[in-house]
Amino acid sequence: xxxxxxxxxxxxxPVAIIGLTFGLLAGVAEILSGFGNKWGVWxxxxxxxxxxxxxxxxxxxxxxxxxxxxxxxxxxxxRGLILSLIGLLIGIVVMGIPWSYWQRVRHVPAIHDITTxxxxxxxxxxxxxxxxxxxxxxxxxxxxxxxxxxxAYPDIVPLELPLPPVQVFKHATNIxxxxxWQLVDVNEPEGRVEATDTTFWFGFKDDIVVRVTAxxxxxxxxxxxxxxxxxxxxxxxxxxxxxxxxxxxEMG
Numbered sequence: 001x002x003x004x005x006x007x008x009x010x011x012x013x014p015v016a017i018i019g020l021t022f023g024l025l026a027g028v029a030e031i032l033s034g035f036g037n038k039w040g041v042w043x044x045x046x047x048x049x050x051x052x053x054x055x056x057x058x059x060x061x062x063x064x065x066x067x068x069x070x071x072x073x074x075x076x077x078x079r080g081l082i083l084s085l086i087g088l089l090i091g092i093v094v095m096g097i098p099w100s101y102w103q104r105v106r107h108v109p110a111i112h113d114i115t116t117x118x119x120x121x122x123x124x125x126x127x128x129x130x131x132x133x134x135x136x137x138x139x140x141x142x143x144x145x146x147x148x149x150x151x152a153y154p155d156i157v158p159l160e161l162p163l164p165p166v167q168v169f170k171h172a173t174n175i176x177x178x179x180x181w182q183l184v185d186v187n188e189p190e191g192r193v194e195a196t197d198t199t200f201w202f203g204f205k206d207d208i209v210v211r212v213t214a215x216x217x218x219x220x221x222x223x224x225x226x227x228x229x230x231x232x233x234x235x236x237x238x239x240x241x242x243x244x245x246x247x248x249x250e251m252g
Contacts, residue, residue, distance in 0.1 A: 013072045016080030016087065019065030023090035026057035030094050038203025044229065047202060055098040062091025104234045109148040112136055114237040115224035116158045116245075118146035122211035122224045126185030127194045131207065134228030138207075153238045159221045159245050165191060168219040168248075169212045175247045181208060197225075197240060204229060206237060210244075221248060 033050035036042050042050075065087030072080040113136070115121040124131075124138045131138065149156065161168055166188075173186050173193050181195035184207075191212035198205050204227065211222045223244060225237035 011079065012083065013068055013078040013080040015064060016068035016072050016078075016084040019061055019068045020083045020087035020090070022057060022064060023061035023087045023094065026054045026061055026094045027090055030054035030058070030097065034201035034203070038198075038201070044202060044204070051098055055095050058091045058094025060091075062088050062095060065091055101234060105232060108232065108235045109152045110232040111141070111145055111148050111152075112227035112230055112233040112237065113138075113141060113145060113224070114149060114153065114156060114226075114233070114241060115140070115222065116156055116241065117222045117224075118149060120222075122192070122209040122222050124194060124207060124209050124224075124226075125187075125192070127196065127207045127209070130184065130196065131228055134205075136226065136228055136230070138226055149238075156238055156241055159248060160215060160218065161221070161248070162218040165212050165214045165219045168221065169193075171248060171251045172210050172212055172221060175244060175251070176208070176210065179244065179247075199236065206233070206240070208240070208244075221245070 029050055033047045033054060036050070037044045037047040065084045068080055068084030069088065072078045072084055074081065113121075118140075121140045128138065163171075169188055169191055173183070176193055176195050177183060179197070181197045183193070183195050185192065185194040187193075193208075193210040193212075195208045195210075196205055197208060206225055206227045208223065208225045211224075213220050213222075223241045225240050227233045227237060
C-alpha cells in the first residue's frame, strides 16, 4: 500500500503533459502553414491564418507549461519539470517566429519592388509570361516607391567594377546560379540576366533581373527584385540584392 501511494504521489503532472503536447501540435501547425502553401495544399492566405493561430496556441502552450514548471518544481510530489521546460521553450519559439515577422512588417516599408536604379529600373522581358498568375505587376511604382526605398534601404545602389562587361556578365550569371536562382534568360548581347528565386518556407516566388552596362571605367551592375504576391516583402528583396552585390563585389 505504501509503495502504491508513493508511486501515485510521483506521477507526471497532467499540466506538464498537456503543455508539451499543445506546444508540439502548435509547432507542427506552424511548420505546415508555410510548406502547405509551397506544396499547393492551400493558398498563402490560409497559410497565414494557420500561422497566426499556431502562434496563439504556442503562447497558450507556454503559459500552460509555465504552470507545469511551478507544479512540478523540485521538492514537489509531481514529476514533469523537464517536460514543462521543453514545452515552455517550444511555446516561446512557436510564438516568437510569427512575432518577429510582425515586427518586421512594422519596421519596413510596404513595398515589394526593390531596385538599385529607381530612375531607370532594369526591365523584365522573358519572365513576363511567368508572372501572369501573380498579383503584382512589374510596372515600377514611380517616385513614391523610390522615396520609400531610399529612406528604408539607402545602401541599395548600383555597383561599379573596373572590369569589362563581358567578364562581369559571366560572373553575374555564375553568382545567380550559385545562389540557387532558377535562370529564365541569359541574354549576353543585351547584358541581361533574368531569374526566379523561391523562398524556403512559404515558397513565394520573386523575380530578379540583372543588367550589366559598360562605363568609362569598366562596368555598372543594376539589379531589380520583385515579388509576385504581397504588398510588403518584409525586406526580402533588399536582402537578396545586398547578398548578390556583395558576392559580385568580392569577385571584382
